Amino acid sequence: MFPTTDVNQHMIPILPATAWREFRGEPAQKGLNKTTHLAMIEDPSGKWHRCYVKGCPPNWVTPLTEAIGWLLAEALNLPRPEFAALVMVPLDKLRQNMQMDQHWLNYSEMLSFCASAVDGKNASQGWKWLAHLRAKRLYKRPEIARISAFDQWVDNQDRNTGNLIVKPGGDYVPIDNEFILYSLLWAQKMPFNITHNSLLIEGAQHLSSSDYARFKVEVAREGKLHIAALSTVEPKLEQAIFSLISNSTAANTMWANIQQFLASRAHPDWLSTQLGVIA
Ligand SMILES: Nc1ncnc2c1ncn2[C@@H]1O[C@H](COP(=O)(O)OP(=O)(O)O)[C@@H](O)[C@H]1O
Ligand SMILES: [Mg+2]
Structure with missing residues (x-):
């Protein structure tokens, strides 16, 4: 098969x-x-x-x-x-x-x-997530803006704390990217909807307005790296899609849709526009 x-x-x-x-x-x-x-x-x-x-x-x-x-x-x-x-x-x-x-x-x-297996704990396990947020340590970590920019780009609607592992040294590693390309591949196609979770939504609720504004600018800056990443990885994405979908017409359509979706959202100004910031 x-x-x-x-x-x-x-x-x-x-x-x-x-x-x-x-x-x-x-x-x-x-x-x-x-x-x-x-x-x-x-x-x-x-x-x-x-x-x-x-x-x-x-x-x-x-x-x-x-x-x-x-x-x-x-x-x-x-x-x-x-x-x-x-x-x-x-x-x-x-x-x-x-x-x-x-x-x-x-x-x-x-x-x-x-x-x-990433050595570490779920961000929600053994931590009081809200207390942790109040300490604002999470949002001070540089990888968090990068992960958040990635999630926005790929339309990941499920970045909950169970999908973020904290390593013993304090680094955060995202796992579980299942619900990426959400509006393209999942919405209205499944008999369920997931609750939209993201680092931006959490940040809006728990950061001060100035810290949240700063975080959004950082996220928008990270978004400027997406276009170059996409062009390097496109052949691998295409290969993966054509290996998994045996019907070549279906694979072609899937690849065209995914490529267009990712390319439009990888535009250097897309994320700034989405977030309403100048980066
Ligand atoms: N690569 C990984 N490294 C460490 N823990 C993981 C990894 N993948 C999954 N887990 C653990 O297993 C749990 C469930 O896996 P996940 O991929 O998030 O599936 P689900 O769709 O059920 O949320 C995660 O919350 C995490 O605790
Ligand atoms: Mg999960």
Whole structure:
């Protein structure tokens, strides 16, 4: 079904079920997605990575959006898990370790996104999120404006604190880019809506108006880097889309839509205009 053996170093690896080597547990904090688990994943060079692995119902675009999110984060050199891939999870093996929803009984493999486990805690875990915000430390970190600019660019509507890992040294790493390209790929296409969460929305609620204004200018400045990142990563995005969507007409349409969506929002003034600031 998917080209699983011809792993090209220029794109995100798409790995066969044999790459899923060992179950390593379930996350302490399960989100909405009940397929998420930890496993050792073998990369094309034979190296094993301890990864969070996340599947989804077969008609969902999650593997595609997560892969695109990771490639864009790489192009922007954002903090990110060091390794990411798409992997076919062997469901017979997973079922030996974890309860799976009934409807998976009809499938032998589950296309999943995996990313190496980032050492740290959810920003919401063990912290009082509001107290933390009051301390304003989060918004003083330079990576937060970069992450926020990225989220605005790619229309990520789900940057909640569970999707931000704090490393022991205090660096923040965004994970879970599932709901990017939201208005293009998710809105009105799914039988649910997600509550829009973002660092800008949190900032508006919890920062002083002058700190919030400063933060918006920083975010808008970061937005000026998006156009160059897009042009470097376009071939990888295109390859990922054409590898995941077997119907070439559908893949062409998907690629054209995504390219246009990202290009228009990568214009150096797009984010300043959106935020109503001069950067
Ligand atoms: N790469 C990762 N590094 C560290 N923790 C992760 C990683 N991926 C997922 N997790 C943990 O697993 C939880 C659920 O994963 P996530 O991808 O956010 O799925 P969901 O769609 O269920 O929110 C996260 O909140 C986080 O605690
Ligand atoms: Mg999440």
